[in-house]
Amino acid sequence: MTADTHRAIDAVWRIESPRLIAGLARIVRDVGIAEDLAQDALVAALEQWPKSGVPDNPGAWLMAPAKHRAIDYFRRTALLDRKHEELAREFATREMVVPDFHAALDDNVGDDLLRLVFVSCHPVLSTETRVALTLRLLGGLTTAEIARAFLVPEVTIAQRIVRAKRTLAEKRVPFEVPRGPELAARLSSVLEVIYLVFNEGYSATAGDDWMRPALCEDALRLGRILAELAPREPEVHGLVALMEIQASRSRARVGPSGEPILLFDQNRARWDQLLIHRGLAALARSESVRSENAHAERLGAGCASSPPGPYALQAAIAACHARARTPEETDWEQIVVHYGELARLTPSSVVELNRAVAIAMVFGPAAGLELVDALTSEPSLESYHLLPSVRGDLLEKLGRKDEARAEFERAAGLTKNTRERDLLIVRARGCSGGKVLSKPQ
């Protein structure tokens, strides 16, 4: 019974803690203190619930001790800080007027959560710290779970979180949603953190620890929450669309013994149609929000709407694949257009490499190879295994088997993923014209 209760407490914590911490952070104006207060409430629950059972409204139950400790905190600091004194008075008054404090918080809960998202992803923190803090405060993950997911010692994550809270307090980062020109940059930091979490999980294969693929679900959950909190932001829907569509392929992208299966070899019947449907809906929403925003901002006639952002564009590319029932049905012309837009918006060698693949599909391997060859001198791609991998593929299609084999072997030597290396070695062998190569290690 006790073990069951402890597991129930874990579940309640996962559901309630973001709202609890967000609500407390607005009151005490310090994310670190808010989390400490919420943790204290959890400790109280761990003491009482195994005896009394999980209460009917666990969120309100947790809020009660947190609230008392918040009042204590104010009493201690009120003498030092006039503003806090006012807050404390306002807080105490409200407490008397509204007995159900949880209900009072509910009115603002969306705003509080959004503030918490922006503070957790604040640029004063390093990217890896933002990731840890976001998963901890908004994903409800424990330090141990985050550590396991990112394959680092638990103490490292614990230190990151402690430092993060200290930095936020020292730099006096306000508990607020940024406005005006700052909003775009801050939002892109939030989206970056969520997508990074997603990719950390997505790039792991099924053979890895199960916590890593679970990161995809954590990221999706965060993205879906953000889409509800900031529904007027097209890029939020764009990111959600991108993640939903990529996640729809997770069942199809790994073979029975854990080997990766490339997009065009995947059994599309195994793609998750529900996630594809959700992804396409999110993409449509991104596009309609963008045009509504443009319409609202339009001062004169003839003003073009703002172009789609990088996440919406990547989602649009993913959608082209998702809509195709067979690889042959893929709308490569559209993909070439989207990659062109993406290359203009966020120029990078990786985008250019992907564009080359799309160009090869529309205009033939020679046209693609021309673009890829231009990238071979790119220093940023020097150790990027997908460059020789793509080049090998195009050379193979052009019948230049010996060059293709050399490229696949080079790619195999560069990749860090053992499954992918095996796959590349198989492809290299396929180009050897029946010759048996030395057995790979």
Added chain:
Amino acid sequence: MKFMMLVKHAENQGPPPKELMDAMAILSEESVKAGTMIANGGLAPTANSTRVRVSKGKLTVKDGPFTEAKEMIGGFAQFELKSKEEAIEGAVRFMELHKKYWPEWEGETEIRQIFGPEDFAQCMNERSAAVAR
């Protein structure tokens, strides 16, 4: 982890009270905002349903209504959650609403995990281990 919640109940219990419908609407809105509920739906009465069945090598197609008075699936919801405990907690909250707003009602929510690729792999391993034994 993905879960399918199946709500089962006898069909002759009449329409749900408005208070329950409102409370369920709020709960489901919260689940969407929390990013956990990814699909849901209510099912039409089994009187309108059709069963296509294979038994003893024979295929039959039978239209409702069906005479058995057993509990039927009346609704479903698909969730993406961190643990089964979280699914149980969600189902408890859903059923609490029924208890509160429709005390005469009887039924259950069954929580079924939807297998992901990693679960299939594990299941196959267990099966081959069992065969090897």
